[in-house]
Amino acid sequence: MSCNRTVPFNIPPCVGDEIQFVQQAVEVNHKIAGDGLFTKKCNEWLESRFNSNKILLTTSGTSALEMAAILCDLKPGDEVILPSFTFTSTATAFVLAGAKLVFVDIRPDTMNIDETKIESAITERTRVIVPVHYAGVACEMDTIMDIARRHNLLVVEDAAQAVIATYKGRALGTIGDFGCYSFHETKNYSMGEGGAISINNSAYCDRAEIIREKGTNRAQFFRGQVAKYNWVDFGSSYLPSELNAAYLWAQLQHADEINENRLATWRAYYAAFEPLAEKGLLELPRVPKGCEHNAHMFYIKLRDLEARTSFITFMKEHGVGCVFHYVPLHSAPAGERFGRFSGEDEHTTPDSDRLVRLPMYYGMSLEDFEYVVSCATEYFLKKARA
Template sequence: MIRFNVPPYTGKEMDNMKKAVESMHICGDGEFTKKCSKFVEGITGTSKCLLTTSCTHALEMAALLCDIRQGDEVILPSYTFVSTADAFVLRGAKAVFVDIRPDTMNIDETLIEAAITEKTRAIAVVHYAGIGCEMDTIMDIARRHNLMVVEDAAQGIMCTYKGRQLGTIGDFGCYSFHETKNFSMGEGGALLIREPEYIEKAEILREKGTDRSKYYRGQVDKYRWQNYGSSYLPSDINAAYLYSQFEVADKVNEARIARWNQYYELLLPLAEAGKIELPVVPEGCVHNGHMFYIKTKDMEERARLIDFMKGKDVLTVFHYIPLHSAPAGLKFGRFHGEDRYTTRESERLLRLPMFYQLTEDETAYIAGCVKEFYGA
């Protein structure tokens, strides 16, 4: 069986993890945590990167730094993972869902402004499959209405929008290093902070509400409880695993993009024949090969294709169930405007296997199976 995902492994992970153990510093903010943060800051140019225990926790930190409170509203797409909404709902906000664009599966930037009310405090965008949202328009809306922007760039590390790294355009950006992502530490994430004025507050928030980070830097002689906070620091063992992949980041990215391009080339005849639809990468967007999906005619055809592929020993999976139709979505949110595309497109989308170790032969076999299903 060709799995849908295999966690990335480059060969140096065990050596780095051994070094972390031998350093006798396996809690947070050890040598490898610092190396990972410096790497992200280097490739993105962000003011500060704080490694976290998950992208979920990075989003929760972003919501706290945005000062989201009871009764506030946050605009976001319904086609996303629950963590995007959870981070704000936990602060007492209402999730206001708007429709997506059918080409990129990202939030439709032309529908955001109409969803703004006097209670709106932030816009949370999701860069689906590492393809950037239309950030120029979104940032203009945010500036004119004095709103914060949080980028859920869980899938978007090393992706750009008009030359700018995803996660660095809004006020805060959030990356995921879950085992399904291009770079992994099992469970983990990162918070990117654009404006330096938020760095100290974020450090305190991440260190249980203390100024422990300043203490470690020798800026204070003892650390104290300064504000509310929690423990968002990953173990340095996890960071050691992640840094092994950062050391060969370009190699990992190039391998995934090569497989993405191979899928696209092999399946293009099916798309040209009107059998399926392929991903769209708008001009100005550079992706990282995180995901390759196709769109079938409808949900029934997709179910038949999933079964067919399973019979060929290939695991293919669909993705998000729109949040606005879920029990919690009905309780904590509302859909603004018409759901023209969110539900319809979510029912057609099917993801093909994509991981660092996927071979050229396996990719050709998978694409061949899809073509066989459609009689091509």
């Protein structure tokens, strides 16, 4: 097959109304710093849609995690349990708060933290469990919450990839004590750089606002709750620009359309590759019962690292952007410095070595989709005949 198309791995979502709302922020609202009309609209939309106690937009998913780590009131030496198969932000947010990382193995079916291995990783220093909802597929939250409550631990959901995804009817990010979302350009809904934190325990709401506003009670001042705002705690500048919020607001108006479009592509990928999976040429992602995912990504697993490298090379030679995902954090220099692996690395490294992500984005054309499938199919059928 000759390389007659180029299919990028990702195209940032755009519904067409973004510039209009950004222009309104500049020319009509005369507000481009944070916490203007569009920021408030986004917060309220997310709270309503997710049935959340309080949601605040942040500058990134990373800063949402940093806020959550601060709210957990960690002390140096406290331990945080998390998977090693995740982005660095999941770990660095808690390292900045002074915590020691304890990595736990993942389930090979979902690439999520193995809930059956969490309890054995708990020590007298454990304070927080951080489940990461990989690919928008929920961790086994009932079990995780039960463990947390029995051991008096906080739960911070890393739902960066899981906006609109649910677990047994509940929005991911609203089940634990805190939930953290990302609106990076690679996510289903984007504001370029941005995120949000869901505060699921009302006792933390006031402090969350203070931390987000550089340690001041400015939000209370604007609501008329205090006569003047003051520096009352430590914090940072976690408030995003109103321009970013305006861009996001346009996409939230089309949230279901975007979601259905991505799900349609995901289902089409699954159907196209199912015959190859039945022949044992690849493995498909799995979605457990009770989990409604958001088609954040479509990945397949190959035999091993060598096979994956060969596949990615073939696809790139044919103009298709395919990528592997995380290098397990516990094997990285910083992971060795700031954490330890609890138990055996049975699946984290071997399965991360096999996983490859295919192009996936809102508005992917049928021609691009069919080209990706035809290239991948050609690769696997050639390997099967070899």
